[in-house]
Amino acid sequence: MSVDDLPSRKVSGKVGRPHYVVGARGIKIIEELSARGCHLTTIAKALRMSVDAFKACRARQPEVEEAYQRGLGTEHDALVSNLRLAANAGNVVANIFLLKARHAYREGEPLEVNVSVNAGGVLVVPADMTVEEYLARKAEAGEIDPMPPMRDVTPAPRSLIPEPIEHLPEAPMPDPAPRRTPSGTRVTRGD
Structure with a gap:
């Protein structure tokens, strides 16, 4: 086997x-394996390189990325064809999925809405x-008043400087741990 x-x-x-260069045979391998649904790790292994080296090849050689795509x-195309065959055979789930995926069908209200947030909430x-x-x-x-009453929306003044420690409530002091007598010490009580 020659280098080519x-x-x-x-x-x-x-x-x-040093870096890897993918040749014509490698391009065919990439296209075939990605068409089979193989993971990048599997494709890199078939090319006898690491996944990182394969990713670098994809970035460096446009023909490698094109073969992968x-x-x-x-x-x-194969997966959509299989799904289409299942839908044509009466598979309701396949029909619903195709309708949603290929034709942007949504039940009920459309998901695309304009949202305006103001002090009064969400519209x-x-x-x-x-x-x-x-x-x-x-x-x-007649569902809304075209001229709602104006209200004062000026925020209350707030200081960004933290409150001085003197104004904070005191935290309770924990009970001191009982004092232990060092070993070897005699304790005598005077009466």
């Missing part, structure tokens, strides 16, 4: 540390309108 037939080989550059695309607005349009629609329907 190897999936990868370690080369030493003029500057820096082509393999993922092949796997994706949830449908995604297809602005906050102003929503408020105007609710005012026309």
